[in-house]
Amino acid sequence: MAMVPESFTLPDSMLRLLISTGLLILAIIILRTLTARFIRRNVTSSELRGRLLVNFRNGFLLLGILGLALIWGDQIRSLALSIVAIAVAFVVATKELILCVSGAILKSGAGSFNLGDRIQVKDFRGDVIDQTLLATTILEVGPGKTGHQRTGRMIVVPNALFVSEPVINESFTDHWDFHVFTVPFKREDDWHAAQKALLDAANRHCEPYLEAVRKHMNKVGVLRGLEVPSVDPRVTIQAPVASEIHLTVRLPAKSGQRSYIEQSILSEVFADTDFSSKKPRPSDDEKEEKNEQDD
Missing domain, CATH: 1.10.287 (Helix Hairpins)
Incomplete structure (x- = not known):
């Protein structure tokens, strides 16, 4: 049936x-x-x-x-109440994705950086090569915070970091940047001579394009309403500990050539001069003269 x-x-x-x-x-x-x-x-x-x-x-x-x-x-x-409970569960389950989207909106709205800029967020530092709604891809630069060589590693940074962490953009302008590096000395070393040698070498390397940098920085200052910093190379003294003297060199450099000009200056200054407190070794001629005197 x-x-x-x-x-x-x-x-x-x-x-x-x-x-x-x-x-x-x-x-x-x-x-x-x-x-x-x-x-x-x-x-x-x-x-x-x-x-x-x-x-x-x-x-x-x-x-x-x-x-x-x-x-x-x-x-x-x-x-x-059921809809609110479902919404809360959805937000909790997708919190990281929501933070990533919020970070993308934040960095785009604030104009924190563009493709090609060198940035540092938390312990990640490198050149931006790609940006999506969820992540930013950079080519790592190092070693440390002062190096300028690409390590060959690619880092995918979630955009959620841009919500809670400050972003350091090392590319102040599109054409010229200020580059800073530090050379440490002991207090008994001849750091006075090293300071003069570093300043002379920096002026010599920057002289061909110094006027172009000055005009560009004046233009940037007018557009952004900023006080234009001095573009002339300078060497300042710092004493982080009682037994050391650090010479900090600041000079303008073309984007992408900061490591090159730093190595050029250091190679020129330290190629034939030893600023340490040790007495220089006598040359072969001096040794022969000394031997003749002894005889």
Whole structure:
């Protein structure tokens, strides 16, 4: 024998809600019809009649919405709580992705860096080669925070870091940058002579393009409303500990050539000169003269 499906039944509470809803809609329709008929028969001004019809129509609509909200309030509240719970679970599950998207919006809106810029965020430092909605790809530069050689490693940085960590952009301008490097000495070394030699070498290497850098920095200062820094090479003295003297060299350099000019200056200064406190070794001629004197 074929199975007879059980008849569909509604709970008593749901049935009462549906009946109340039907009565509310029926009452509003009757009231609206009677009101519209009364206005059309008794209001002679067409402008006033049209305004009253529109106002009463909107009023009955608002009354119907409020009535439905009162009738279905408990069910709407339960549905809202369920939606909020689902939304909270979704946010918790996708928190990292949301932070990545927020970081992408933040760095784009703030203009923190562009493709090709050299940046440092947390312990990651390198040249930006790609940007997506979730991550930023850089080619690592090092070693450490003062090196300028590419290590050959690619780092994919999640954009979530840009929300909580500061970003250091080492590419101040598109054409010229300021480069800073430090040379340590002992206090008893001849660091005075080293300071002069470093400054002379820096001036000699920067002289061909120093005027071009000055014009470019003046232009950048006008566009950004900044006080233009001096572009002339300088060597300053620092004493991080009692027994050491550090000479800090700052000079302008073309983007991408900071490591080259640093190595050129250091090679020139230290090629034939020893600034240490040790006495220099006597040359072969001096040795022969000394031997002849002894004889």
